[in-house]
Amino acid sequence: MSAPALATVRPALRVDAAANAMRRGPRTWQRFLRSRSALIGGGVLLLIVLLALFAPVISPYDPIKTNQRLSLGQPSLDHLMGTDRFGRDIFSRVLWAGQTSLPIGLVSVAIGVLFGVSLGLLAGYYGGWLDAVCMRLVDLLLAFPGILLALAIIAILGGSLTNLMIAVGISSIPDYVRITRGTVLSVKQREFVLAARVIGASGPSIMLRHILPNVLAPLIVLATLGMASAIITGSALSFLGLGIKPPTPEWGNMLAEGREFLQHASWVAFFPGAAIMLTVLSINLLGDGLRDVLDPRMRL
Amino acid sequence: MTTYVVQRLLQAIPVLVGISVLSFLMLHLVPGDPVQIFAGDKPLTPERAAELRHQYGLDRPLVVQYVDYASRAVRGDLGVALRSQRPVLDSILEVLPGTAQLTLAALLVAGILGIGLGIAAAIAHGTWLDTAVMAVAMLGISTPVFYSSLLLILFFSFTLAWLPATGQGGLERLILPATALGLSSSAVLARLVRSSMLEVLGQEYVTTARAKGLPGSLVVARHALKNALIPAVTMLGLQLGALLGGAVVTETIFSRPGVGRLAVDAILSRDFPLVQGTVLFAAAIYVLVNLVVDVSYAVIDPRIRFR
Numbered sequence: 001m002s003a004p005a006l007a008t009v010r011p012a013l014r015v016d017a018a019a020n021a022m023r024r025g026p027r028t029w030q031r032f033l034r035s036r037s038a039l040i041g042g043g044v045l046l047l048i049v050l051l052a053l054f055a056p057v058i059s060p061y062d063p064i065k066t067n068q069r070l071s072l073g074q075p076s077l078d079h080l081m082g083t084d085r086f087g088r089d090i091f092s093r094v095l096w097a098g099q100t101s102l103p104i105g106l107v108s109v110a111i112g113v114l115f116g117v118s119l120g121l122l123a124g125y126y127g128g129w130l131d132a133v134c135m136r137l138v139d140l141l142l143a144f145p146g147i148l149l150a151l152a153i154i155a156i157l158g159g160s161l162t163n164l165m166i167a168v169g170i171s172s173i174p175d176y177v178r179i180t181r182g183t184v185l186s187v188k189q190r191e192f193v194l195a196a197r198v199i200g201a202s203g204p205s206i207m208l209r210h211i212l213p214n215v216l217a218p219l220i221v222l223a224t225l226g227m228a229s230a231i232i233t234g235s236a237l238s239f240l241g242l243g244i245k246p247p248t249p250e251w252g253n254m255l256a257e258g259r260e261f262l263q264h265a266s267w268v269a270f271f272p273g274a275a276i277m278l279t280v281l282s283i284n285l286l287g288d289g290l291r292d293v294l295d296p297r298m299r300l
Numbered sequence: 301m302t303t304y305v306v307q308r309l310l311q312a313i314p315v316l317v318g319i320s321v322l323s324f325l326m327l328h329l330v331p332g333d334p335v336q337i338f339a340g341d342k343p344l345t346p347e348r349a350a351e352l353r354h355q356y357g358l359d360r361p362l363v364v365q366y367v368d369y370a371s372r373a374v375r376g377d378l379g380v381a382l383r384s385q386r387p388v389l390d391s392i393l394e395v396l397p398g399t400a401q402l403t404l405a406a407l408l409v410a411g412i413l414g415i416g417l418g419i420a421a422a423i424a425h426g427t428w429l430d431t432a433v434m435a436v437a438m439l440g441i442s443t444p445v446f447y448s449s450l451l452l453i454l455f456f457s458f459t460l461a462w463l464p465a466t467g468q469g470g471l472e473r474l475i476l477p478a479t480a481l482g483l484s485s486s487a488v489l490a491r492l493v494r495s496s497m498l499e500v501l502g503q504e505y506v507t508t509a510r511a512k513g514l515p516g517s518l519v520v521a522r523h524a525l526k527n528a529l530i531p532a533v534t535m536l537g538l539q540l541g542a543l544l545g546g547a548v549v550t551e552t553i554f555s556r557p558g559v560g561r562l563a564v565d566a567i568l569s570r571d572f573p574l575v576q577g578t579v580l581f582a583a584a585i586y587v588l589v590n591l592v593v594d595v596s597y598a599v600i601d602p603r604i605r606f607r
Contacts, residue, residue, distance in 0.1 A: 136314060136315075136318070139314075140319065140322070143315050143319055143583045143587050144583050144586070145540075145541035145542070145544040145545045145583070146542050146543075146544060146545015146546060147545040147546070147548055148563075148582055148583065151548065151563060151564070151567065152323075152326065152579045154567065155326065155566075155567040156326055156330050157331075158331075228442070232444045235444065236444060236446055239549065240549065240564050242568070252446075255446060255447065255450070258450075259450060259553070262450060262453060262454055262458065269450050270454075273444075273447035273450060273451075274447075276444055276447060277439075280442040281438065281439065284438065284441060284442050
């Protein structure tokens with residue numbers, strides 16, 4: 001997706017030939033516990049998720065209520081990250097924004113995985129015209145550079161939380177189609193698939209019970225890294241004024257508000273941006289670690 | 301060679317047709333009556349609606365409308381923008397050099413930084429330098445372009461006052477946006493160059509070169525570099541899409557006129573002919589650029605032609 005996403009790599013390229021180490025169960029888990037980057041990434045991400053989840057309890061101030069007397073206050077003991085133009089506590093807003101920004105990443109990846117994996121399974125398993133149609137569709141989606149596809153979808157649907165998730169989700173579909181289809185093609189000639197077919201298993205049952213488990217390992221890695229680019233794309237759209245609108249706190253729109261005061265009150269932009277960066281960094285570390293664990297050969 | 305080029309050209313045609321269908325359909329996929337878009341915010345009487353519908357040809361069958369749209373687009377007529385009442389193509393061509401300049405400069409930044417750091421990390425494999433470069437690369441990949449832009453402006457424009465924060469024209473107004481835009485691509489590239497360099501350095505012919513007494517720097521420059529850079533060139537081509545997309549954000553932050561900013565402004569003001577035009581133009585250019593990149597690989601690396 002990627003956003004690129006924005007200027008991020010298309011996650012599919014970073015997964016490469018992730019192996020199917022999933023069924024080695026306990027040993028995989030041990031390797032995960034030994035992988036420093038997976039542990040650090042996973043730990044920080046867990047902390048961020050918990051902070052967002054418990055924002056209503058933790059945040060010291062109301063994230064929406066304004067107080068002009070406190071406008072653009074410097075970071076202090078009362079306001080750890082300072083206050084914004086309307087005197088709102090930035091720390092509280094950053095916490096609450098996690099409740100918007102994190103689900104955008106999660107739901108749009110879910111949309112991409114759901115449609116991408118289904119299309120990839122169908123295209124790879126049945127082949128023929130179905131495959132041709134699916135792959136042309138993927139080519140078409142890939143013809144839009146970076147954020148442009150999400151931008152076009154927002155132009156049609158208008159900016160809102162749901163539409164943002166749909167737009168980011170759709171633009172990530174090609175990655176999942178390609179990785180699923182590739183695995184299906186390599187697996188469907190193997191004996192166990194043939195055996196399942198001989199004993200009379202139906203197409204859908206073979207796809208879901210015998211082929212899908214083989215896609216799982218690279219898919220987990222791809223979806224993790226995809227979440228990082230989804231969060232970047234989502235906050236970029238809000239930053240441009242095309243996603244979540246103020247006063248609802250969202251890291252991208254907070255950063256956009258802070259941009260106006262960059263010279264004299266840099267904290268207004270600094271902290272929401274740092275929140276995005278830290279979240280994306282932890283997800284990327286987790287994804288890299290997972291790739292090492294699930295496929296030790298692919299160590300970059 | 302000619303066969304390969306023709307084949308790639310033919311493959312691009314259905315994609316271009318698909319792009320044109322999508323950009324055409326945009327107008328009709330918007331919830332509500334497309335006529336309302338042309339009327340702007342004004343309330344629409346049934347008479348006025350019928351008049352506008354006829355004026356913009358919306359009363360004809362969809363297929364006829366598309367054929368008309370596509371045949372005009374092929375001839376370079378992308379319609380007229382609602383706000384400025386100027387031809388869409390003129391508005392795009394006017395700002396295109398700015399975007400091209402920014403994207404190419406960012407590609408240059410990404411190439412120099414990424415390849416340089418990648419080689420340095422590979423040669424210093426296992427040392428603190430390697431670890432530092434890889435840590436910085438991870439940070440670079442994780443920093444969205446809109447955040448790195450703001451941090452660069454904060455530091456180089458406001459704190460040090462070395463470079464202007466906004467505007468276009470002159471090298472001093474290109475350095476910051478190009479660096480911001482190229483940073484995360486350079487991080488991606490550095491990781492790739494490092495790993496492919498490490499792989500090449502383990503090959504037998506490199507050992508042979510070392511064994512015959514060639515100094516380390518010459519082994520890298522003469523033998524390893526050429527082969528290690530092939531994946532890097534491919535990755536640079538792939539990063540072009542990310543850079544073109546990132547230009548949308550960078551242009552907005554640095555207040556540079558450009559195709560990306562044109563598109564965002566058009567969406568914000570619901571100027572649909574301009575939205576359709578920029579989307580169609582950007583996607584078509586991207587497909588053509590990819591085509592050129594693919595063909596140039598075939599020229600550089602003969603193995604690709606025969607695949």
